[in-house]
Amino acid sequence: STARGRVENNIINNHIMSYDYHQYVQSIQRHRHKEHTSHIRGAVDRMTVATPPDLDSLQHSVEGFASLSKHCPMTPLLWMQYAHDTEMLMMGLYLAESSSNESNPELSKNQEKSQATKSALESSTGILEMALSEFPGCALLHLYYLENLAENFYQIQLINKMSDQIGIVGVRDLVNQSSQLDKISKAFEVAVKNVGAG
Numbered sequence: 001s002t003a004r005g006r007v008e009n010n011i012i013n014n015h016i017m018s019y020d021y022h023q024y025v026q027s028i029q030r031h032r033h034k035e036h037t038s039h040i041r042g043a044v045d046r047m048t049v050a051t052p053p054d055l056d057s058l059q060h061s062v063e064g065f066a067s068l069s070k071h072c073p074m075t076p077l078l079w080m081q082y083a084h085d086t087e088m089l090m091m092g093l094y095l096a097e098s099s100s101n102e103s104n105p106e107l108s109k110n111q112e113k114s115q116a117t118k119s120a121l122e123s124s125t126g127i128l129e130m131a132l133s134e135f136p137g138c139a140l141l142h143l144y145y146l147e148n149l150a151e152n153f154y155q156i157q158l159i160n161k162m163s164d165q166i167g168i169v170g171v172r173d174l175v176n177q178s179s180q181l182d183k184i185s186k187a188f189e190v191a192v193k194n195v196g197a198g
Contacts, residue, residue: 079131
């Protein structure tokens with residue numbers, strides 16, 4: 001009877017999971033639509049001023065994706081949206097923090113922004129790596145992943161350049177620059193192999 005009870009519980013849990021899947025996705029899409037709408041409206045209202053995203057909506061979206069990924073399978077598109085929203089949330093938190101601190105020199109601010117962009121991209125890249133473990137043959141996922149790696153490499157180069165300008169040698173970032181280049185090369189080889197194999 002114990003085994004039967006476990007089977008019945010599994011059936012009930014699977015039924016609840018399939019029902020919750022649609023609720024999760026609908027809730028996520030509502031928050032994503034709200035953030036997208038508010039960001040566009042803010043950009044129109046303040047044409048030349050960088051407008052921070054709707055952090056509350058992004059936070060709910062990211063939390064929804066995190067819960068969904070733990071309980072239900074996600075499509076490649078949902079994984080990409082999860083990675084994108086995580087990156088935007090990280091950058092939004094930086095913009096909110098930097099806007100309240102006007103004492104830093106402009107060069108220092110640019111360096112901090114590049115570092116924040118790099119950190120945000122690394123969070124996004126980690127999510128895409130989880131997605132690729134589930135969908136190794138998805139060409140679109142590989143392309144998005146490679147774009148993230150390339151952008152991260154660019155930010156590392158910017159950080160090194162700005163460090164040199166203010167007289168700080170970014171030894172750690174020089175190491176990261178080399179390892180990031182190797183990572184891009186290996187990711188491209190894996191993409192060609194997996195996508196080519198279907």
